[in-house]
Amino acid sequence: MDKKRVGILISGRGSNMMSLVEASRDPAYPAEIVTVISSRPEAPGLDWAAGRGLPVRAIDHRAHASRQDFDSALHEALTAAGVDLVCCAGFMRLMTAGFVEKWRGRMLNIHPSLLPAFKGLDAQAQALAAGVKIAGCTVHFVEPEMDSGPIVAQAAVPVLPDDTPDGLAARILAAEHKLYPHALRLVASGTARLVNGRVVVNGTVNQTAQLFSPAL
Numbered sequence: 001m002d003k004k005r006v007g008i009l010i011s012g013r014g015s016n017m018m019s020l021v022e023a024s025r026d027p028a029y030p031a032e033i034v035t036v037i038s039s040r041p042e043a044p045g046l047d048w049a050a051g052r053g054l055p056v057r058a059i060d061h062r063a064h065a066s067r068q069d070f071d072s073a074l075h076e077a078l079t080a081a082g083v084d085l086v087c088c089a090g091f092m093r094l095m096t097a098g099f100v101e102k103w104r105g106r107m108l109n110i111h112p113s114l115l116p117a118f119k120g121l122d123a124q125a126q127a128l129a130a131g132v133k134i135a136g137c138t139v140h141f142v143e144p145e146m147d148s149g150p151i152v153a154q155a156a157v158p159v160l161p162d163d164t165p166d167g168l169a170a171r172i173l174a175a176e177h178k179l180y181p182h183a184l185r186l187v188a189s190g191t192a193r194l195v196n197g198r199v200v201v202n203g204t205v206n207q208t209a210q211l212f213s214p215a216l
Contacts, residue, residue, distance in 0.1 A: 004188040005034045007083035009074075009091035014038075014045025015173065016089035016110055016180050021052065023181035031188035035081040037074065039093050055081065061093060071099035078103075087184060088142065097144040105194050107142040108187065110180050112172045114138060114154055119147035124172065125165040133159050133213040135168060137176045139183035141194065150199045152192050153183040158213035 006024070008017045017036060024033050036049040041058035050056045057077055064070035070093070078086060086107040100107070113123040115138040118130070127135045136156040143149035155175040159168060186192035192201045 001028075001030065003029075004031045004084040005082050006031045006085045006087055006184070006188070007035045007037060007078045007081055008033060008049075008087045008089050009037055009039070010043055010045045010089050011039045011092040012043050012045060012090050014043065014048065014089055016176055017045055017087075018048060019177040019181055020087060020089065020184060021049065021054065023185070029181075029185060029188075031085065031184055034083060035077070037077055039070075039091065045090075067094070067096050068098070071096045075099060075102055085184070085188060086142075087180070089180070094146065095142070095144075100142055100144045103142070105141060108139055108152065108180075108183065109142050109147075109149075110137060110139050110176055110183075111147050112137050112169060112176065113147075114156065115140060115147060115151060122165065124168045127159065128163060128165060128168065134211060135159050135172060137172050137179055139180055141199070150194055150197060152187060152199050153179055155179040156211050158211065 008020060010017050021033050023029055024031055033054055036046065036054050036056045038046050038058050039061045041060050046056045046058060059073050059077060061070045064073065084106065086103055088109040111123065113127060114136040118126040134156050136154055138154045139152045141149040157172050157175050186201060192199050
C-alpha cells in the first residue's frame with residue numbers, strides 16, 4: 001500500500017495526535033505519521049510521540065520575529081520530512097495566508113463544534129449559551145479564514161440539561177478521537193476528495209440513524 005505521509009502539528013498534550021498515531025498502527029491504515037511538530041518545546045505531546053519512536057521537533061513560535069518567519073520554518077520542516085498531508089491537532093497558532101496556500105487541499109483541522117456554527121475559542125461555551133440541543137465536532141480542510149474550509153466529516157453529541165462547558169467538551173473530545181482518524185482515513189485513501197471547493201465522498205457512507213435531543 002502506498003501510504004500518505006502525515007505530519008501532525010500540536011501545541012500541548014496532543015490527545016487527537018495520539019488517536020491518529022494509534023490508528024496509523026493498523027497495517028491497513030492508508031496513512032503513516034512521519035513527524036510530530038510542536039509550536040511549544042514544553043508540549044507534553046512531544047514526549048509521548050518520541051516515546052513511541054516517532055520523529056519529533058519543536059519550532060518555538062516565541063523564537064521567531066513574525067508569523068511569517070515561524071510559518072517559513074514550519075513549512076521547511078514539513079517539506080524536509082516529505083509530508084503529503086498535515087493534521088492540525090490542538091495547534092494553537094493562526095497561520096498566514098501564504099502558508100495555508102502552500103498546503104491548500106492537504107491540511108486538515110478538527111474543531112469542537114458543528115461548523116459553520118461556533119467558530120473560534122470556547123466553542124462549547126458558545127454552544128451552551130446559544131441553547132443548542134445537539135453539538136459536536138468537525139474535521140475540515142484548512143482555509144485562511146479561521147475554522148472554515150470544506151468539511152470532511154462531522155460527529156454529533158447531545159447537549160445534556162445540566163451541561164457545563166467542561167463536561168460538554170469532554171464528551172465532544174471523545175467523539176473527536178474517533179472522528180479524526182476516520183476523516184484522515186477517508187482523505188488518505190482518496191475516498192474523500194475535494195471537488196470544486198466541496199468534499200465528495202465516494203460510495204455510501206452515511207448512516208440512517210437519527211439523533212434526537214431531547215430524546216423522543
